[in-house]
Amino acid sequence: MTILPLTAHAARRMAERNITAPMVAAVLRCGDVVPGTEDGTISHRLCGLRVVTSVEHGVIITVCAERSCPAEPGPKRRARLAGQLRRKYSREARLYNGMNW
Numbered sequence: 428m429t430i431l432p433l434t435a436h437a438a439r440r441m442a443e444r445n446i447t448a449p450m451v452a453a454v455l456r457c458g459d460v461v462p463g464t465e466d467g468t469i470s471h472r473l474c475g476l477r478v479v480t481s482v483e484h485g486v487i488i489t490v491c492a493e494r495s496c497p498a499e500p501g502p503k504r505r506a507r508l509a510g511q512l513r514r515k516y517s518r519e520a521r522l523y524n525g526m527n528w
Contacts, residue, residue, distance in 0.1 A: 430455065430487075431480060437487045446476065446490050454478045 430452045433441070441451070458473030468488065471478045479488045500508070 432486045434486055434488055437489050441490050444490070444492055446492065450476060451478055451487065451490055455480075 430448055441447070454471050454473040454476050455478060458471040458476075458478070461470050461472065462468075463470045463479055467482050469480050469482055471480065472493070475493050476490070477493055478490050480486065481488055
């Protein structure tokens with residue numbers, strides 16, 4: 428299977444997201460095909476990559492990487508977590524009169 432022609436938008440997104448043409452070809456060849464969110468589009472998904480193609484024009488509209496898990500918290504957030512958990516446990520102890528579940 429040959430790769431479909433790219434729109435300028437899809438080429439920019441591939442460059443921004445470090446997605447190569449062989450990766451797109453693999454998604455088109457082996458990925459799951461689902462209807463797109465817009466009329467006349469098809470979405471191909473494989474290994475966290477999504478390629479949206481136009482049915483009518485036969486071009487790749489956009490390419491994106493889907494996040495499978497939330498991003499890691501930053502250093503400031505990680506530093507606050509210990510204090511937040513300590514306050515949560517002491518609040519629960521006060522509310523439930525020290526009852527352990």
